[in-house]
Amino acid sequence: MPTDRQRAALRMAAHWYAVLGASTREEDRLAWHEWHAQAPENQWAWQRLENLQQQLQGLPGNLAFQTISSEWGRDRRTVLKGLVLLAGGSTLAWTARQNLPWQPWVADQRSAIGERRSLTLADGSRLHLNTASAVDIRFDAQQRLIELQAGEIQVETVPDPARPFLVATRDGLIRALGTRFTVRQRKAFTEVGVLQHAVAVTLKQTPQPDTLVQAGQCLAFDASHTQPLRPLDPLASEWTNGRLVIDGWRLADTLEELSRYRPGLLSCDSSIADLRLSGAYPLDDTDQALAAIVRALPVHIVSLTRYWVRLVPIG
Amino acid sequence: MSNAPPNNASAPHQAIGLLYQDHHGWLVGWLRRRLGCSHNAADLAQDTFVRLINGSLPEVREPRHYLVTVAKRVMVDHFRRRALERAYLEALAQQPQAEEVSPEVRLQIMETLLALDAMLLGLGHKPRQAFLMSQLLGMNYNEIAERLGVSVSSVTKYIAKATEQCLLFALDAEH
Numbered sequence: 341m342p343t344d345r346q347r348a349a350l351r352m353a354a355h356w357y358a359v360l361g362a363s364t365r366e367e368d369r370l371a372w373h374e375w376h377a378q379a380p381e382n383q384w385a386w387q388r389l390e391n392l393q394q395q396l397q398g399l400p401g402n403l404a405f406q407t408i409s410s411e412w413g414r415d416r417r418t419v420l421k422g423l424v425l426l427a428g429g430s431t432l433a434w435t436a437r438q439n440l441p442w443q444p445w446v447a448d449q450r451s452a453i454g455e456r457r458s459l460t461l462a463d464g465s466r467l468h469l470n471t472a473s474a475v476d477i478r479f480d481a482q483q484r485l486i487e488l489q490a491g492e493i494q495v496e497t498v499p500d501p502a503r504p505f506l507v508a509t510r511d512g513l514i515r516a517l518g519t520r521f522t523v524r525q526r527k528a529f530t531e532v533g534v535l536q537h538a539v540a541v542t543l544k545q546t547p548q549p550d551t552l553v554q555a556g557q558c559l560a561f562d563a564s565h566t567q568p569l570r571p572l573d574p575l576a577s578e579w580t581n582g583r584l585v586i587d588g589w590r591l592a593d594t595l596e597e598l599s600r601y602r603p604g605l606l607s608c609d610s611s612i613a614d615l616r617l618s619g620a621y622p623l624d625d626t627d628q629a630l631a632a633i634v635r636a637l638p639v640h641i642v643s644l645t646r647y648w649v650r651l652v653p654i655g
Numbered sequence: 656m657s658n659a660p661p662n663n664a665s666a667p668h669q670a671i672g673l674l675y676q677d678h679h680g681w682l683v684g685w686l687r688r689r690l691g692c693s694h695n696a697a698d699l700a701q702d703t704f705v706r707l708i709n710g711s712l713p714e715v716r717e718p719r720h721y722l723v724t725v726a727k728r729v730m731v732d733h734f735r736r737r738a739l740e741r742a743y744l745e746a747l748a749q750q751p752q753a754e755e756v757s758p759e760v761r762l763q764i765m766e767t768l769l770a771l772d773a774m775l776l777g778l779g780h781k782p783r784q785a786f787l788m789s790q791l792l793g794m795n796y797n798e799i800a801e802r803l804g805v806s807v808s809s810v811t812k813y814i815a816k817a818t819e820q821c822l823l824f825a826l827d828a829e830h
Contacts, residue, residue: 342827347823351823353818353822354815355815358814359811359815361789361814362796362807362810362811385822388825388826389818392825395770398767400764401793402791403747404764404767404768405787405792406742406749407742407746407768408739408742408787580757581759581760581763
């Protein structure tokens with residue numbers, strides 16, 4: 341059960357949050373800092389406040405505001421209009437797909453560092469590109485092929501009995517046997533995580549039978565070896581929602597992951613590399629993510645420029 | 656890299672398993688009688704058991720009575736969700752540009768909005784609006800003060816109050 345001290349700390353956290361939101365005075369910041377350092381409950385409370393904040397930051401602001409401030413469902417006609425529009429849209433898309441036969445379709449797509457993109461492919465499948473990613477898309481009569489050159493993608497396929505959906509990486513070929521999965525090209529290997537149904541993985545250099553990866557599983561492989569199947573971290577594909585969500589990660593690993601989303605070098609002192617973090621961080625603003633980390637841990641930022649940032653222990 | 660907490664099957668889960676075996680069918684019937692056919696009684700029954708799994712199961716003397724208590728809460732949430740989804744569509748229809756989101760993202764938005772709405776329940780109109788304007792619209796205190804016709808120090812108090820309520824609610828919801 342929550343203790344009175346915890347409740348009191350939350351109350352104070354809310355107070356400080358409101359005060360700091362209005363003030364730019366250094367005294368207030370120092371006073372907050374003193375409070376924060378005073379007791380572990382205070383740090384705990386502040387962390388909870390940040391978690392709440394991050395949860396709310398994931399919302400599309402205007403839309404969320406309008407939704408939650410409106411008196412729900414008052415004007416039914418507008419609602420109906422919305423529903424009809426949605427339904428109409430999908431019918432149209434479906435008809436268009438039915439009438440047009442497949443056509444050879446070639447496209448190369450890139451995303452910059454910190455950028456995430458979502459595309460609808462010629463067959464109606466969806467492709468999400470994470471930061472700093474590159475794919476070549478080759479669709480023809482025999483197959484739907486995506487060559488992952490760099491980075492990470494998530495694919496939601498639509499079924500097409502005539503043409504398999506394939507993702508090729510440096511290490512092998514992934515054949516979709518269902519709908520949704522992520523593929524990440526790492527330095528030394530490829531990682532595939534399956535969210536729905538299954539995929540079959542063929543290694544580039546070893547003529548061994550395909551490895552089947554089922555929903556909820558994750559497989560790392562290079563051109564000649566597969567590692568044992570692991571359970572998929574359900575938070576690993578949160579990037580499609582613009583967030584990095586972690587649970588008990590090492591600081592060093594967290595920074596490594598965040599550094600994918602920003603140019604330059606991001607590192608930490610080895611003495612704090614093993615500190616643990618949990619939280620949700622917005623990927624569109626890694627400065628904010630760093631600020632949240634600094635508030636949560638006994639560390640501070642040393643930065644020469646925006647492109648050289650290092651976290652070091654306090655004191 | 657990440658460490659998921661171990662997922663132990665434990666005694667409470669077995670207790671819920673028994674509850675499920677003995678009363679699931681009955682609960683579906685109970686829900687169907689109250690909901691009519693346009694709502695899926697089976698889904699709500701499922702949600703009821705999911706809620707039992709996620710919560711702490713007390714010693715239950717009258718299982719059906721207890722199930723109904725939980726199921727009623729699930730029903731209330733279900734109607735709130737439907738109302739919220741309507742409001743969401745309404746807001747979506749009013750957006751100058753169609754915002755496309757995947758079903759997963761939309762589900763997540765709904766979950767967060769429902770949680771937010773529950774957290775703000777019972778708060779006065781102005782504190783609630785001040786909090787939402789600050790959090791969702793990113794307005795500063797001066798802008799909020801002007802919009803609500805109050806002083807900046809009132810806005811600070813509103814935000815503190817709303818934030819406190821959210822934090823305490825979230826804490827209690829976990830226990």
